Amino acid sequence: MYTHTWTYQVTHPGRTIVEVALTSVNSVDDDDGTFARFGVSQVVSDSGVENFGDDGPPVVARDGVTSVSVRMFVVNSFARGRVSRNFW
Incomplete structure (x- = not known):
């Protein structure tokens, strides 16, 4: 099991959209226990601090x-994902 969190600082004062997506999940040893999840775990904004967890x-x-954190969680696998941040 492996978890990694990335945090991005935002300086744009307007609207922000953050989108994450898994782009690849591969088994470490061809076992059926492969699992991966990727999502937004925290947003700090005018609405306050929102914690979404795993x-x-x-x-x-x-x-x-002002900041956004995204978290990837994998079990028995290698995973790849992307983070898209849009501002206006």
Whole structure:
């Protein structure tokens, strides 16, 4: 089991949309126990601090975001994902 969290600082004062997606999940040893999850784990914005935990949504849109954290959780696998951040 492996968990990694990335945190991004945002300086744009307007609206922010963050989207995450798993792009690849491969078994370490061809076992059936392969599992991966990727989601937004925390957003700090004009709405306050929102903690989503390990089962966070793949897309979040908020005004006045100052930071966003995303978390990938994998079991018995290698995983790859992408993070898209859009501002306006």
